[in-house]
Amino acid sequence: MSPRPRSGPRLRLRLRPQGVLLILCGAALLRIALFSELYLRYVKEGLRPYLVVSGAALIALGLLGLLARTHDEDDEDAHEDDEDAHEESHGRGAGEDDGHDHTRNPRIAWLLTAPALALLLFPPPALGSYSAEREEARVAALGTGTFPELPAGDPLDLTLGVFASRAEWDTGASLKGRTVRLTGFVTRDDGGAWSVARLRVTCCAADAQALKVEIRGEDAPAADTWVTVTGTWHPTGKPGTDAARPVLDAVSVKRTTAPADPYEKR
Amino acid sequence: MRTGVAASLLSCMENGRNAADAARVVARALVHAVVGGVALLAVVTVGSVLGPMVVLDLATPAMAAWWTVFTAVTVQGIPFLLLGTVVSAAIGAFVPERVFRRVLPKNPALAVPVAGAAGAVLPGCECASVPVADSLMRRGVAPAAALAFLLSAPAINPVVLVATSIAFPGDPAMVGARLVSSLATAVAMGWLWVRFGKEEWLPTVRRGGGAASGPGGWRGFRDGLQHDFLHAGGFLVLGAAAAATFNILVPRSVLDVFTGSPWLSVLLLAVLAVVLCVCSEADAFVAASLTGFSPTARLAFMVVGPMVDLKLIALQAGTFGRAFAVRFSSVTWVVAVVSSVLVGGWLL
Numbered sequence: 001m002s003p004r005p006r007s008g009p010r011l012r013l014r015l016r017p018q019g020v021l022l023i024l025c026g027a028a029l030l031r032i033a034l035f036s037e038l039y040l041r042y043v044k045e046g047l048r049p050y051l052v053v054s055g056a057a058l059i060a061l062g063l064l065g066l067l068a069r070t071h072d073e074d075d076e077d078a079h080e081d082d083e084d085a086h087e088e089s090h091g092r093g094a095g096e097d098d099g100h101d102h103t104r105n106p107r108i109a110w111l112l113t114a115p116a117l118a119l120l121l122f123p124p125p126a127l128g129s130y131s132a133e134r135e136e137a138r139v140a141a142l143g144t145g146t147f148p149e150l151p152a153g154d155p156l157d158l159t160l161g162v163f164a165s166r167a168e169w170d171t172g173a174s175l176k177g178r179t180v181r182l183t184g185f186v187t188r189d190d191g192g193a194w195s196v197a198r199l200r201v202t203c204c205a206a207d208a209q210a211l212k213v214e215i216r217g218e219d220a221p222a223a224d225t226w227v228t229v230t231g232t233w234h235p236t237g238k239p240g241t242d243a244a245r246p247v248l249d250a251v252s253v254k255r256t257t258a259p260a261d262p263y264e265k266r
Numbered sequence: 267m268r269t270g271v272a273a274s275l276l277s278c279m280e281n282g283r284n285a286a287d288a289a290r291v292v293a294r295a296l297v298h299a300v301v302g303g304v305a306l307l308a309v310v311t312v313g314s315v316l317g318p319m320v321v322l323d324l325a326t327p328a329m330a331a332w333w334t335v336f337t338a339v340t341v342q343g344i345p346f347l348l349l350g351t352v353v354s355a356a357i358g359a360f361v362p363e364r365v366f367r368r369v370l371p372k373n374p375a376l377a378v379p380v381a382g383a384a385g386a387v388l389p390g391c392e393c394a395s396v397p398v399a400d401s402l403m404r405r406g407v408a409p410a411a412a413l414a415f416l417l418s419a420p421a422i423n424p425v426v427l428v429a430t431s432i433a434f435p436g437d438p439a440m441v442g443a444r445l446v447s448s449l450a451t452a453v454a455m456g457w458l459w460v461r462f463g464k465e466e467w468l469p470t471v472r473r474g475g476g477a478a479s480g481p482g483g484w485r486g487f488r489d490g491l492q493h494d495f496l497h498a499g500g501f502l503v504l505g506a507a508a509a510a511t512f513n514i515l516v517p518r519s520v521l522d523v524f525t526g527s528p529w530l531s532v533l534l535l536a537v538l539a540v541v542l543c544v545c546s547e548a549d550a551f552v553a554a555s556l557t558g559f560s561p562t563a564r565l566a567f568m569v570v571g572p573m574v575d576l577k578l579i580a581l582q583a584g585t586f587g588r589a590f591a592v593r594f595s596s597v598t599w600v601v602a603v604v605s606s607v608l609v610g611g612w613l614l
Contacts, residue, residue: 041334124333
């Protein structure tokens with residue numbers, strides 16, 4: 001118990017779980033937002049810079065936390081020598097003994113490993129036909145009216161949102177006589193019909209809303225296949241009534257690859 | 267890890283420490299490296315071999331959708347959470363205690379609205395405000411004022427209000443209504459504590475203003491940040507899991523059943539806010555996605571959420587004791603619902 005001479009700062013390697021956890025979280029964020037575009041499966045595009053900055057900050061913080069400088073702890077812990085023995089046997093930091101829990105790793109924090117490891121090892125897929133089938137397809141009630149003229153193009157590429165809102169609300173029938181091309185994934189409807197669908201995400205995947213256009217005249221590919229459908233609008237009823245649903249008479253159905261951003265922008 | 271070893275060796279040599287000490291450091295580093303390396307290898311091996319099998323088993327569409335929503339809520343919440351904890355750790359480490367005491371009036375009844383309004387300057391989520399309110403009480407601030415701060419800080423700070431305005435584009439009345447009814451709830455709860463609160467509901471330490479705790483400066487900042495982020499992050503994950511489960515189990519069309527009755531829908535969303543535990547910095551986006559509900563019901567969701575939810579009750583029980591947490595949370599829920607109905611009827 002004799003006091004040993006102490007001089008200057010000492011660095012001692014002490015692996016702290018919070019450092020490992022923080023680095024894990026930071027690495028997961030950087031993996032999906034900086035090194036790939038996987039983040040688009042979960043959140044909207046605008047969040048990318050924040051995700052990258054947060055990931056870098058978490059890694060920096062984690063590296064700081066990984067290496068504890070005993071020099072710091074000497075400041076407040078005058079009898080560190082007495083505790084050296086305890087530390088050897090327990091392998092725990094002196095910080096745990098000062099009664100304040102800021103240096104201790106909160107147990108609930110271990111839950112963070114679940115999403116972090118999932119993102120690092122097996123990033124969950126984008127939401128697809130399962131979610132689209134459960135949701136009632138809705139486009140915002142705009143009220144009927146005459147929509148502006150569609151741009152030129154044959155076939156004309158349209159988003160599902162634009163096609164559906166014109167099919168349901170346009171009294172000017174601007175879709176009439178136009179050949180359009182829609183892209184989305186295949187979903188099965190009740191009674192053998194099938195639709196091409198996209199999900200619309202406002203903020204994150206938790207608020208996904210479905211957009212669907214029923215396809216007639218061609219056989220359905222397997223569910224969740226990404227397809228490009230070319231065809232013409234099939235009027236089903238007076239605009240503004242429940243009978244007016246988005247339906248397309250297909251001329252051709254081509255398989256395609258899933259786009260980088262699986263969701264349709266608002 | 268390698269730099270750590272090199273740094274340790276370097277500092278040992280610089281300081282001319284004896285060989286035994288150096289050997290001890292090297293031995294410790296080696297043990298860490300070997301144990302850590304083996305553990306990492308084991309995790310990676312098990313993960314890469316068993317992982318695909320487990321994933322295939324769980325790869326029903328519902329399970330996949332659950333994982334996607336779960337990670338989405340977590341990923342979306344983390345930048346906001348980090349921002350909140352950075353600022354709250356900075357305030358905790360660099361703002362001296364006497365500042366709080368000088369700013370607040372002596373009379374608790376007057377201190378309550380001041381503390382409630384002061385909540386606007388702490389851009390943290392509810393997880394961060396519990397430790398801050400605790401330290402305020404330890405520093406001699408009247409419990410009623412600290413509690414008003416506890417309730418208002420997560421609800422009316424700029425980060426949350428900006429998030430709300432982004433979630434409800436073109437609807438500034440929603441931001442105003444959230445600000446007014448949250449502040450009203452916080453002040454009302456503070457005054458209720460002044461009138462009816464009993465000191466014995468709180469642990470003894472908070473009554474007499476115990477010793478100041480925790481180091482200040484950069485070290486306090488770093489420790490506070492690490493701890494608060496990990497603590498709140500764990501609860502965020504818990505909330506994300508609850509939200510994802512709810513999202514998968516209950517299709518939106520069932521929620522639409524309740525939209526018919528305005529009273530039922532307010533109560534339903536107020537209960538939902540307690541169960542879902544969405545962080546206050548992200549709850550506006552969840553509220554915005556509940557498209558079938560009246561604006562007042564969504565307001566109730568956003569007013570109740572930051573003040574009463576399962577993770578907050580757990581946090582408060584851990585900090586102030588269970589007797590306090592149960593009484594305080596149930597009264598706060600009632601006051602928050604009443605306040606959001608009144609303000610919603612007035613502003614929305």
